[in-house]
Amino acid sequence: MDIYKFWSFLLLITGGLFFLLGLSFLFNLFSMMLDWELITFNSCSFSMSIYLDWMSLVFMGGVLVISSMVVLYSSSYMEGDPFKVRFLYIVLLFVVSMLFLIISPNLVSILLGWDGLGLVSYCLVIYYQNYKSYNAGMLTILSNRIGDVAILISIAWLMNMGDWAYIYYLGFFDFSVSSWLMYLLILASFTKSAQIPFSSWLPAAMAAPTPVSALVHSSTLVTAGVYLMIRFSEMLYSYDLNYFLLISCLTMFMAGLSANFEYDLKKIIALSTLSQLGLMMSALFMGYSMFSYFHMLTHAFFKALMFLCAGLIIHCMNDTQDIRHMGGLSKCIPFTCSCFCISNLSLCGFPFLSGFYSKDLILDQMVLSYFNFYVYILFYLSLGMTVSYSLRLIYFCFSDSLGLFTFNNYSEDSIMLYSMILLTFLGIFSGSLFSWLIFSYPIYGFFPVYLKVMPLCFIILGGFLGYILSKLTVYHSIFGVSFNYLVDFLGCMWFMPSFSTYMVYKGGFIYSKLSSSFMDSSWGEFLVSSSLPGLVNYFSSFYSFYHMNSVKIYMISFIFLFLFLMMI
Numbered sequence: 001m002d003i004y005k006f007w008s009f010l011l012l013i014t015g016g017l018f019f020l021l022g023l024s025f026l027f028n029l030f031s032m033m034l035d036w037e038l039i040t041f042n043s044c045s046f047s048m049s050i051y052l053d054w055m056s057l058v059f060m061g062g063v064l065v066i067s068s069m070v071v072l073y074s075s076s077y078m079e080g081d082p083f084k085v086r087f088l089y090i091v092l093l094f095v096v097s098m099l100f101l102i103i104s105p106n107l108v109s110i111l112l113g114w115d116g117l118g119l120v121s122y123c124l125v126i127y128y129q130n131y132k133s134y135n136a137g138m139l140t141i142l143s144n145r146i147g148d149v150a151i152l153i154s155i156a157w158l159m160n161m162g163d164w165a166y167i168y169y170l171g172f173f174d175f176s177v178s179s180w181l182m183y184l185l186i187l188a189s190f191t192k193s194a195q196i197p198f199s200s201w202l203p204a205a206m207a208a209p210t211p212v213s214a215l216v217h218s219s220t221l222v223t224a225g226v227y228l229m230i231r232f233s234e235m236l237y238s239y240d241l242n243y244f245l246l247i248s249c250l251t252m253f254m255a256g257l258s259a260n261f262e263y264d265l266k267k268i269i270a271l272s273t274l275s276q277l278g279l280m281m282s283a284l285f286m287g288y289s290m291f292s293y294f295h296m297l298t299h300a301f302f303k304a305l306m307f308l309c310a311g312l313i314i315h316c317m318n319d320t321q322d323i324r325h326m327g328g329l330s331k332c333i334p335f336t337c338s339c340f341c342i343s344n345l346s347l348c349g350f351p352f353l354s355g356f357y358s359k360d361l362i363l364d365q366m367v368l369s370y371f372n373f374y375v376y377i378l379f380y381l382s383l384g385m386t387v388s389y390s391l392r393l394i395y396f397c398f399s400d401s402l403g404l405f406t407f408n409n410y411s412e413d414s415i416m417l418y419s420m421i422l423l424t425f426l427g428i429f430s431g432s433l434f435s436w437l438i439f440s441y442p443i444y445g446f447f448p449v450y451l452k453v454m455p456l457c458f459i460i461l462g463g464f465l466g467y468i469l470s471k472l473t474v475y476h477s478i479f480g481v482s483f484n485y486l487v488d489f490l491g492c493m494w495f496m497p498s499f500s501t502y503m504v505y506k507g508g509f510i511y512s513k514l515s516s517s518f519m520d521s522s523w524g525e526f527l528v529s530s531s532l533p534g535l536v537n538y539f540s541s542f543y544s545f546y547h548m549n550s551v552k553i554y555m556i557s558f559i560f561l562f563l564f565l566m567m568i
Contacts (some may be wrong), residue, residue, distance in 0.1 A: 256385025
């Protein structure tokens with residue numbers, strides 16, 4: 001376990017240094033680019049580039065601080081695992097891939113970090129070796145491969161511009177080149193950040209150990225797509241992004257709705273991550289890339305804290321994740337429940353916690369913008385849904401109504417608690433801290449009274465809905481057995497997991513069966529597989545016969561030629 005603590009300490013110190021360096025770059029308006037040219041091909045130079053500015057350094061600091069707490073937490077969580085050292089190195093490889101993606105201004109080196117995230121996430125999702133993990137890992141890696149291919153095509157497409165470093169072109173893209181590049185990069189970011197229609201892999205990736213989920217869903221894998229879009233935001237705003245804004249808003253709404261009908265603790269938190277990713281993408285496509293970055297930072301801290309608390313709750317509940325089995329946990333593990341409530345309230349945007357500063361800012365700017373009423377309603381409904389599933393989760397886990405399962409482990413591990421303490425402070429104070437540091441002047445929105453009260457009304461309505469949903473039973477006349485199809489539709493992400501799996505491979509299986517019977521067992525076998533070897537065999541036997549009987553063949557050829565000449 002000492003190796004875990006060593007790496008945790010090293011990551012924490014490095015993260016703090018990066019954060020301080022980022023603040024220095026921010027205050028001095030300074031950035032640095034290191035470029036090492038490896039090879040030049042037709043005026044297109046292949047180089048290893050590193051771009052350091054305040055945005056990349058602050059984000060790297062956040063990633064490393066969260067990683068340090070996750071590694072410290074894992075030292076206790078994975079204590080009985082026989083492969084805990086291998087697990088540590090896979091997690092460190094995951095963090096390195098993310099850092100590589102953050103500092104790369106070059107699409108080729110971005111692809112290395114991007115592909116590294118996809119491959120290592122597959123290794124982590126299938127860490128517990130069972131059929132459920134294998135299926136989840138396959139769905140995760142195949143969904144992410146679509147984005148990898150989009151990045152590969154973008155690399156080929158950028159050769160039209162003469163270099164792969166996008167940072168050279170941000171101000172003056174050639175529109176004939178950049179329109180296709182924009183679509184490819186949005187496709188890549190949608191797959192990595194699990195927007196509709198690629199949302200089904202995100203809850204499936206919960207098969208990974210809980211510390212991995214804390215890392216993946218806070219600051220690494222899912223934020224890679226958002227970060228890529230933030231870097232390319234100057235290019236995006238030359239185009240009409242309303243269609244992508246609609247998809248992001250629908251993702252946010254769909255995830256919030258599904259979380260209200262889900263009973264798996266980790267999947268509820270995963271769906272809340274999906275909802276917040278929809279919010280970040282929506283802010284980005286509205287034109288507020290800096291607000292999206294701000295929310296990405298604050299969200300990373302309280303979401304990591306939420307997963308770590310959930311991991312300890314699952315640990316204490318003898319590895320059950322069903323919230324219907326829980327209840328009365330606040331009397332047994334009070335500190336963990338306090339941290340969990342703080343992170344939940346921060347997620348809801350409770351005043352003066354970190355989530356409030358970024359969410360309220362995005363909502364205010366959305367109201368001040370010129371977007372239509374449909375987007376406006378989707379935003380506010382999603383806000384209400386967030387409060388709804390958060391309060392439903394708190395009610396199921398911490399209220400006095402005891403669940404079906406007995407509480408097995410009353411101890412709160414001190415190592416796990418240490419890792420939560422720092423994240424709790426960051427979950428409370430990071431919003432105000434970053435709002436003072438990032439924005440050089442306060443951003444205010446002046447509204448009529450009814451617009452300022454509107455978020456509060458939706459929060460109260462969402463809280464009431466969460467209470468009502470927590471009281472519903474399977475025998476209820478509206479959302480019970482009689483309307484089970486509706487509950488399935490609302491709780492299964494609008495049947496998206498079925499679309500991503502069953503609908504894809506059903507047609508593929510039928511086609512592969514037809515191909516096998518038509519090609520492998522029919523004329524294709526004879527024509528493609530047997531004809532060429534048969535022809536080669538015939539010629540080889542002919543040459544062998546010719547070689548073995550060369551004198552006889554010469555004599556017969558001579559006699560026939562002689563007779564032919566005599567006849568002439």
